[in-house]
Amino acid sequence: MINIKSDVERLKNLSTIPVVMKRILETVGNERKGHYDLGRIIEHDQSLAEKVVAMANSPYFGHAGLINNIEQAILLLGFDLVKSLAISMSVFKIFSKTEIQRVKKLWAHSYRVAIASSLLCDKIPVTTAGVCFLSGLLHDIGRVVFLSLYPDIYKPIMFESDLLEKESTLFGIGHPEVSGMFLENTLIPDEIIISVRFHHHIKECTKHKGVATTVYLSEGIVSRFENNNVADGRWDNEMEETLYSSGLSLEDIAFVEDVLNEEGDSIMKFFEL
């Protein structure tokens, strides 16, 4: 009998998780010490540090081209955002070479949702664009967790259009809840954890609804770009209703689509796809 909760806990402690990831997850408590530790932990892993700095310089965080190292990233973006960024980056290192293509596809999907969420954030002024970006980046981390814990069961369904139904039949729980479970107790801001938890069920979300809405709508927008079944959201009537009730218009969607088109190549390059 599968016990997701204890398996997720076990995953956080698995030796296959890079040491750096474990240490980032453990960086809690004392703010001042936390800042210092986080910087040192990330810098310990050169390739991780480079990815974090590259991502921190993306225009969606508002400091494009100004960040040369982790310390500057923490200073300009803040402890919580850099921590969330480092967790996102390092979680994709969990997987063996054989899974790397699947994980990269998911990662590119998450990056597109992150870009779309941060752009929508400008129009739905709920929080900073950085928080929306990271919510988008982490929204499907539950899919990566499923793949890591139960590869034989999850691989055949992970790019199916009725993914959520299949997850709940096979595991009794969907990836949004697993994303939330994985991120609990990590000092990642509450609004990020809640938005990933409700990114497919926006009507059930009662707190931080604005951030969750940006991710929910972004899933739908991005699904129009991905014809390889990676997107797990579909643009439908319910999304269109949410779009209008959030004060957005189809022009806003067109704007997001334009940016995603422009960024297409750089996303592929970033993930070496």
Ligand SMILES: [Fe+2]
């Ligand atoms: Fe999802």
Ligand SMILES: [Fe+2]
């Ligand atoms: Fe998604």
